């Protein structure tokens with residue numbers, strides 16, 4: 624059933640009005656439900672989500688055109704909508720364009736919640752609300768392309784790991800960035816960061832493994848600022864993963880200037896992700912539509928207290944078992960930390 628449209632803005636906040644038109648006070652909850660209804664309504668239940676039936680249902684046509692940005696959303700004269708997608712952006716990354724189109728669907732969902740289109744356009748595009756609207760539409764794109772339950776259940780069953788992550792990206796047909804953001808959204812108290820061996824050109828610093836991007840973050844999540852070097856992690860999982868492929872530690876001390884945090888962490892060498900998901904990426908001829916992963920190592924981190932509280936324990940249990948199987952350790956076997964260190968791996972504490 625279509626939700627009631629609203630003709631006024633009683634809260635002087637269009638996102639609050641949108642939420643209330645769907646019987647909640649939380650815009651993200653309203654958007655998640657709208658996206659779920661749209662997917663279920665056209666039978667798009669399992670990944671990769673095909674956007675075409677969704678576009679058809681919403682009366683949207685996608686056209687290629689020259690645009691300065693990634694996309695332009697327009698109202699068609701005869702009714703319905705059109706999304707102009709930059710041809711250039713599409714040829715750089717088909718997966719990113721899928722996300723862009725899904726993001727524009729988020730805008731349309733918002734517009735359609737209001738009876739008076741002109742008024743809703745003005746309210747939703749006002750500078751005051753623009754950032755919140757953009758963030759909600761990015762959330763909508765993730766809800767459409769990476770359904771929470773499907774992603775969550777894959778991670779709970781298989782855990783985090785190079786093979787799983789590569790498979791997930793291929794299965795959901797999304798960009799790396801979209802996947803990192805969504806994993807951090809779906810897993811409680813978890814964040815993701817990418818690392819590269821480099822020195823930032825505008826600073827007088829030495830080359831080291833440094834954070835390039837952090838996804839997730841917030842009060843309960845481990846947060847790594849851009850440029851941070853791996854010496855703030857004890858043990859240094861990033862150097863381990865850069866050498867050996869992946870590195871798991873059930874207890875890592877994250878020592879930042881003002882905070883010290885214990886985290887569960889898995890660091891994966893990006894080559895491992897690429898070889899397992901898209902062998903063609905190492906082909907000397909660049910493949911259109913796929914953007915390579917611009918990182919040496921990717922790390923998944925969860926605050927240890929969230930794991931011990933059980934909030935995310937199954938994911939780390941599955942991660943640990945998969946890691947042990949891959950590294951030739953039976954999951955029932957207890958592994959002394961010094962035994963692991965002597966193999967040049969990393970100090971592990973398995974008894975959580």
Ligand SMILES: [Zn+2]
Pocket residue numbers: 726730757760
């Ligand atoms: Zn937008």
